[in-house]
Amino acid sequence: MNKKRAAVVGATGMVGQRLLLLLQNHPYFDVTVLAASANSAGKKYSDAIGSRWKLSIPCPDYAKDMTVVAADDIDCIKANADFVFCAVDMPKAEVKALEEAYAKAELIVVSNNSANRLVEDVPMIIPEINESHLSVIEAQKKRLGTKRGYIVVKPNCSIQSYVPALTPLLGYGIESISVTTMQAISGAGKTFDSFPEIIDNVIPYIGGEEEKSEVEPLKVWGNVVDGKIVPATEPIITAQCIRVPVSDGHLASVFVKFKNKPTIEQMLEAWDKFEATPQKLALPHAPAKFVTYIDEPNRPQTKLDRDIYGGMGVTVGRLRPDHLFDYKFVCLSHNTLRGAAGGGVLTAELLYRLGLLD
Numbered sequence: 491m492n493k494k495r496a497a498v499v500g501a502t503g504m505v506g507q508r509l510l511l512l513l514q515n516h517p518y519f520d521v522t523v524l525a526a527s528a529n530s531a532g533k534k535y536s537d538a539i540g541s542r543w544k545l546s547i548p549c550p551d552y553a554k555d556m557t558v559v560a561a562d563d564i565d566c567i568k569a570n571a572d573f574v575f576c577a578v579d580m581p582k583a584e585v586k587a588l589e590e591a592y593a594k595a596e597l598i599v600v601s602n603n604s605a606n607r608l609v610e611d612v613p614m615i616i617p618e619i620n621e622s623h624l625s626v627i628e629a630q631k632k633r634l635g636t637k638r639g640y641i642v643v644k645p646n647c648s649i650q651s652y653v654p655a656l657t658p659l660l661g662y663g664i665e666s667i668s669v670t671t672m673q674a675i676s677g678a679g680k681t682f683d684s685f686p687e688i689i690d691n692v693i694p695y696i697g698g699e700e701e702k703s704e705v706e707p708l709k710v711w712g713n714v715v716d717g718k719i720v721p722a723t724e725p726i727i728t729a730q731c732i733r734v735p736v737s738d739g740h741l742a743s744v745f746v747k748f749k750n751k752p753t754i755e756q757m758l759e760a761w762d763k764f765e766a767t768p769q770k771l772a773l774p775h776a777p778a779k780f781v782t783y784i785d786e787p788n789r790p791q792t793k794l795d796r797d798i799y800g801g802m803g804v805t806v807g808r809l810r811p812d813h814l815f816d817y818k819f820v821c822l823s824h825n826t827l828r829g830a831a832g833g834g835v836l837t838a839e840l841l842y843r844l845g846l847l848d
């Protein structure tokens with residue numbers, strides 16, 4: 491297969507580091523550009539990252555000697571890459587402008603950032619759920635005046651445990667959802683060393699997260715109408731997002747009410763049978779099973795279950811009836827793998843196999 495050249499923008503960040511590992515020896519992609527802020531530009535990656543490498547797996551050799559370029563050196567990135575993974579910590583307006591500048595330079599952008607998530611002709615993709623939203627890309631290209639360049643985003647990490655668990659149940663008419671997320675510190679780009687105030691503590695506030703957790707699922711479950719994604723108008727979602735002292739993995743406690751209440755057996759069967767194009771095409775980072783139900787009453791546990799299928803699977807447990815809603819359960823996904831870098835890589839793999847990176 492004809493491999494595509496990938497730029498990793500934000501290569502020194504938490505998501506960027508994960509991207510570098512996931513893209514090592516990738517069958518579809520070669521990493522040809524590493525980009526970050528002006529502070530890192532011009533340095534060898536190993537010097538730019540210094541002691542900031544945060545993952546337990548060491549920095550891959552292929553990246554160490556590459557020279558980091560500035561994220562806004564669009565000519566250089568365009569000359570050396572076919573598409574861009576973008577995960578930067580910058581003000582929203584600047585991220586939006588940067589991603590549009592890449593697209594207008596005819597680069598394809600697979601973004602981990604939130605800046606373009608709610609733009610109606612920008613698909614916000616969970617590859618197993620809303621591949622059909624990719625059809626708006628043509629309308630987006632028209633708006634941007636591009637022949638090839640466009641932006642695809644992935645949703646916030648907080649929703650990627652409960653949206654996969656709820657999607658195969660949508661046929662039963664979900665009326666309302668109450669969800670409380672318990673989110674890892676890597677979601678804030680932190681480790682225990684850089685976030686000591688989280689040790690022996692729970693912080694009941696993550697800026698902007700509850701709004702995203704209530705709004706983004708409705709876009710993911712929306713429909714394409716005239717080149718725009720029209721968000722679903724139901725179910726009603728209410729969310730509370732809490733930072734907890736774990737390194738990786740977002741766990742969600744979910745209560746759900748249906749119009750046509752399924753049985754427990756029907757819910758388990760819906761999860762068991764949930765597969766989509768990534769599984770059918772056996773994409774390199776697709777989990778063999780998207781949603782795995784675990785029977786033990788004390789599972790899923792963040793530490794034990796976050797790495798299922800290389801951190802790309804979602805685990806569910808504790809399904810039982812509820813006397814206020816219909817059912818309650820707990821679900822878990824790895825926030826920097828399925829919820830961030832891995833979700834971006836899987837999206838790019840889907841684009842590649844659909845011919846959308848040509």
Ligand SMILES: NC(=O)c1ccc[n+]([C@@H]2O[C@H](COP(=O)([O-])OP(=O)(O)OC[C@H]3O[C@@H](n4cnc5c(N)ncnc54)[C@H](OP(=O)(O)O)[C@@H]3O)[C@@H](O)[C@H]2O)c1
Pocket residue numbers: 499500501502503504505506525526527528529530531561562577578579580602603604646647676677678679825826829830
């Ligand atoms: N962490 C997660 O679990 C997670 C999950 C989903 C989405 N996200 C999103 O992914 C993005 C990156 O998050 P992160 O946790 O990886 O952040 P991070 O660890 O703080 O890394 C930020 C990256 O952005 C670069 N950067 C900062 N200012 C820049 C500038 N002015 N121009 C160009 N590059 C600049 C940094 O480069 P230097 O090293 O040179 O400063 C670094 O590579 C954010 O939008 C975040 O919301 C994160």
